Structure formats: C-alpha cells, structure tokens
Amino acid sequence: YIPTNTITKESNFTLVNKNxxxxxxxxxxxxxxxxxxxxxxxxxxxxxxxxxxxxxxNDLFYYTETQKGNEEDFIREVYFLDNENEQLVKIxxxxxxxxxxxTCVFVEKDDKKALWNEECKAITPYMYDWISAVEGSxxxxxxxxNNKYGLIDxxxxxxxxxxxxxxxxxxxxxxxxxxxxDAVMFIDETGKQVIPLTQYSQADEFSExxxxxxxxxxxxxxxxxNGNTV
Numbered sequence: 001y002i003p004t005n006t007i008t009k010e011s012n013f014t015l016v017n018k019n020x021x022x023x024x025x026x027x028x029x030x031x032x033x034x035x036x037x038x039x040x041x042x043x044x045x046x047x048x049x050x051x052x053x054x055x056x057x058n059d060l061f062y063y064t065e066t067q068k069g070n071e072e073d074f075i076r077e078v079y080f081l082d083n084e085n086e087q088l089v090k091i092x093x094x095x096x097x098x099x100x101x102x103t104c105v106f107v108e109k110d111d112k113k114a115l116w117n118e119e120c121k122a123i124t125p126y127m128y129d130w131i132s133a134v135e136g137s138x139x140x141x142x143x144x145x146n147n148k149y150g151l152i153d154x155x156x157x158x159x160x161x162x163x164x165x166x167x168x169x170x171x172x173x174x175x176x177x178x179x180x181x182d183a184v185m186f187i188d189e190t191g192k193q194v195i196p197l198t199q200y201s202q203a204d205e206f207s208e209x210x211x212x213x214x215x216x217x218x219x220x221x222x223x224x225x226n227g228n229t230v
Contacts, residue, residue, distance in 0.1 A: 024083040027056055038081070038088065046086045054079075058099040060118055062088065080120040091120065098131075100141055104154055106131040115141065115156055123156035136170025137189040151191050159191035172206035172225050186211070186227075195227035 025038040030049035037049030055063050060081050065074040078094045091097075097105040103118035112126040130144040140151045140159050150162030160167070166178040174186040174194065183203035186195035197203055202214040203223075210222045210230060222230040 047088050057097050059102045061097045061105050100131055100133050140191050168205050172209055174206050174225055176205050
C-alpha cells in the first residue's frame with residue numbers, strides 16, 4: 001500500500017492487514033528482521049518491528065503466543081492497538097479475546113462473557129454465555145444467555161431482550177426472529193421490527209428479495225421484504 005500523496009520508495013516489508021485504509025496504523029511484517037510492527041500511512045514504522053508471532057484478532061486487538069513446556073502449552077498475551085498514541089498496549093490479566101466486529105471483541109471471565117469496545121473498555125457486565133456478530137450488520141450483536149437469544153448494539157445497549165430461540169443473520173436487509181418453533185418477526189439492520197409474522201406459523205430467511213412463509217393452515221406462500229404477499 002503506497003499512498004498517492006507520498007514519494008514512492010522501496011521498502012522491505014510485507015503488509016499483513018488487507019484493510020489498510022480502515023485504521024490509522026497498518027499491521028506489517030519486516031522481512032529483514034522477521035518481526036511484526038505497525039506502519040503509518042506514509043509507510044514508516046511507527047511501532048517498531050519487535051514482535052515475534054503477533055496475531056491479529058481484529059483491527060484493534062492482537063495477541064502473542066509463547067511456548068511454555070510441551071508443544072501444546074502456550075502463554076498468551078493480549079494487546080490493544082492505540083491508533084491515536086501510536087502504541088501497542090498490553091492488556092493485563094487477559095489471556096484471550098475473540099473478535100465480534102472489526103473493532104469489538106468479547107472477553108471471558110468465570111465462564112461468562114463481556115463485550116469490549118474500540119476504546120478497550122468492557123461495556124457490558126460478564127453475563128453472557130456467548131457473543132457473536134450478526135452477519136450483514138455492523139450495528140448490532142447477537143448475545144446468548146440461558147439458551148435464549150437477544151441483540152445488543154456496539155454501545156452495549158439492549159436492542160432485543162434475550163427472550164428468543166433463534167435470530168438469523170441478515171439477508172436482503174432482514175433477519176428472522178423465532179420464539180420456540182414459531183416465527184415471530186423480521187427485523188431490519190437496526191433491530192427494529194419491520195414485518196410482524198402473527199398470521200404465519202413459520203418463515204424462512206429471505207433470498208433474492210423473497211421469503212417463504214407458512215400460514216396457520218399449513219399453506220405455503222412468499223412475501224417480499226416489506227411483508228407484502230407475493
């Protein structure tokens with residue numbers, strides 16, 4: 001990656017992050033020193049390449065693994081990329097993070113998980129059994145507690161309480177929400193109900209703008225993304 005407003009020069013590094021323009025610093029590998037570091041947008045190492053085996057979890061969270069004892073025993077250290085101060089900061093007392101979005105991760109403690117944000121802060125309590133991305137949306141996140149599904153946003157605010165048996169990913173801008181075996185509604189990418197399914201017992205996810213629905217008499221048909229019968 002060479003910005004157009006700089007002088008082209010030969011550089012001995014290999015870019016690791018394929019999305020260089022989404023953040024201020026660029027994850028890179030120095031091929032001479034065989035170490036990882038971070039470049040600025042001018043292609044200069046501002047975080048020196050001193051890290052062995054630095055792994056990227058998402059745009060902001062990284063980790064290293066150091067072998068201890070036998071081959072399956074590792075010590076893991078977790079780091080946060082502080083773009084503004086151009087520092088890679090070790091997070092104390094945290095052994096693992098799992099990517100949820102490009103900038104958010106979940107951290108586990110006592111078998112419960114909390115969402116951490118782009119400021120390296122826990123924005124929910126350690127209360128969830130699982131946290132995962134909802135494909136098709138960067139605004140909301142799927143949470144699981146006591147085998148029930150719900151949604152929160154990237155600020156940790158509740159979008160849908162954890163009262164549902166399933167929440168699908170987004171297709172055609174719609175996600176299907178179920179309670180038990182029954183389809184309850186389709187929501188949009190903000191988590192707002194856009195198609196209530198009170199007249200149907202079942203529904204499938206959208207594909208090419210249409211979704212199969214089943215009425216109370218076990219008859220099948222199609223609706224569009226606005227809920228109109230097709």
